[in-house]
Amino acid sequence: MRVHIADHPLITHKLSVLRDKNTPSPVFRQLVEELVTLLAYEATRDVRVEKIEVETPVAKTFGVQLAHPRPIIVPILRAGLGMLEGMTKLLPTAEVGFLGIKRDEETLQPFTYANRLPDDLTGRQVYIIDPMLATGGTLIDSIDYVFERGATDVTAVCLIGSPEGLAAVEAHVAGRAVKLVLGALDEKLNEVGYIVPGLGDAGDRLYGTAQ
Ligand code: URA
Numbered sequence: 001m002r003v004h005i006a007d008h009p010l011i012t013h014k015l016s017v018l019r020d021k022n023t024p025s026p027v028f029r030q031l032v033e034e035l036v037t038l039l040a041y042e043a044t045r046d047v048r049v050e051k052i053e054v055e056t057p058v059a060k061t062f063g064v065q066l067a068h069p070r071p072i073i074v075p076i077l078r079a080g081l082g083m084l085e086g087m088t089k090l091l092p093t094a095e096v097g098f099l100g101i102k103r104d105e106e107t108l109q110p111f112t113y114a115n116r117l118p119d120d121l122t123g124r125q126v127y128i129i130d131p132m133l134a135t136g137g138t139l140i141d142s143i144d145y146v147f148e149r150g151a152t153d154v155t156a157v158c159l160i161g162s163p164e165g166l167a168a169v170e171a172h173v174a175g176r177a178v179k180l181v182l183g184a185l186d187e188k189l190n191e192v193g194y195i196v197p198g199l200g201d202a203g204d205r206l207y208g209t210a211q
Helices: 009-019 025-043 079-090 137-148 163-173 202-207
Strands: 002-005 049-055 060-066 072-077 098-103 110-116 125-129 153-161 178-185
Touching: 009 025, 009 153, 009 178, 025 079, 025 125, 025 153, 025 178, 025 202, 072 079, 072 137, 079 125, 079 153, 079 202, 098 137, 110 137, 125 137, 137 153, 137 163, 153 163, 163 178
Parallel strands: 002 178, 072 098, 072 125, 125 153, 153 178
Antiparallel strands: 049 060, 098 110
8 A cells, every 4th residue: 555644834734723622613624625635636646647639829739638437536424525625626527426434433343324436436546535544444444345346546535544544454455556645644543543632523523513
């Protein structure tokens, strides 16, 4: 698995504001969007393109456009929704599918409760977006899900990861075409599965506590 951990002062600055417990939801949402756009720049480095001819006011030349089949962006509900706008800004013609995976608060095991994705993902490049890579269970399930349907490569974009989650995903995907882009790699997971120092519950901070 290829791993890219962002090392850019603007990303660290925006993450610092995001982590602050006093940052209100509207600012939090705005920052998530901005952060994703910055991370998407790295995440889409290998997006497939095809050559096209372009006529400028001066001459004919060649450029590129996104290749077919188009990439598909998969936000993991619900917190991944907060990252969607930032990702589609960079890939406006990508398709969007949804996967609802929630973790059981006691066992910390993920289970799928919603799916709005094509059954056939043959040849597709998939971008999975989920703000927090905690135990890795949700990401592992999502990666398996899209590969089982024929996806050829998967890029996951997370704002913050834990060393435990990173190790679990790395061990699980061994040898498959997976890339992980992280805004930061934090210290550890605590006993209830939260990333430390992290930013708390990303879904709650984006959307409040309604379930
Ligand atoms: N999910 C969150 O929203 N935050 C964490 O710290 C871990 C999982």
